Amino acid sequence: MSLGRAGEGEEMVLGQTTDYHTSLIALSGHDFYGLQIAVRRHRPCQVRAFFHDAPPRAAQYCFGRVTQRHVTEAGSGILDAGERVNGVAACFTATDRVGAVRLYTFSGEAVTARVGNCVTEFRTVWCERGWTVQGLQLYFDRPAGGLSHASLVGMRPLCVDSA
Incomplete structure (x- = not known):
């Protein structure tokens, strides 16, 4: 399995891009199957981000620690074992923050991680035929480590050739 150029165009971005970004991608070919916001x-x-047979990876742009209470109240979208993601959708709040993210499988199943009230419709981007989502590039409105919390304002699925 090799990373390709699929998913690099601006048409693959959900929301907005910023200078404050990070990637959560599977290492060694582990399949991406869910996320928690x-x-x-x-x-x-x-x-x-959750990967089959690998530990989760996190992008932390909150000021201070995320406690168990925050995790309990988090929006989660977790697919069944063996499912592979080939499409990602997002909708946005009135303040242009991500309100929900939906993951789609080849079989047409979908799970949604909802964290806010969306005022936009879901917009979906798909990997090329035969490719799967192996992670996400995430865009935040400010850098990590400041005195206030950053907000997730965009994302791009990272697609790989699964042939």
């Missing part, structure tokens, strides 16, 4: 002070500031 934690919110602090109405800002989606931590994303955890």
